[in-house]
Amino acid sequence: MRFAKIERTDGGYFLDPRPYLAHLVEIRDQLPAGAAAFAEDPGHYDFASTKCVKDLTLANMALRDGVGRITVELQFAPNKFKHDSGLRIRYENAIVFSVNADAEGRNEFAWPDTHRLGDLQLDEIIPHEQGCSHEIAMTGGSIRVIASDLHAEWCDNGDGTAANRESDDLGA
Incomplete structure (x- = not known):
């Protein structure tokens, strides 16, 4: 993370x-429309x-290598x-997709049923020459995607999937 602060403390994390x-105000017009809408929500x-x-x-997580583009x-x-x-x-049109898991594994603040990457802490979306870079900090690692744009949707099924999704197509 370049701007958001995440610090480990004796009792957990300071976010x-x-x-x-403050930086988002300066870069908002440089972000693609979907990325800006999500960041400014x-x-x-x-x-x-x-x-x-x-x-x-x-x-x-899913990655689809389609004709001329990669969708994540x-x-x-x-x-x-x-x-x-x-x-x-x-x-859309992803050029970088990386997942990093912390070497030490689960931390002492995790619930017994916590997944390996843990809970999402904070994220940052910043402009990139190819569109935007989205970095997601988790308690047990991080995810980074660089793409032409992103589209975020809050979904009805508790797992992050849309209940009324007509197709499983990721744009291939």
């Missing part, structure tokens, strides 16, 4: 999205909001104590 939000960084990304867990889709499951629904993010 502060304010430096990123009023609930995105409001820790009390059901539309805040904090505490989501990665449920599924991340599906996040809700935290049952905070979210009403899961989140699906679809990246």
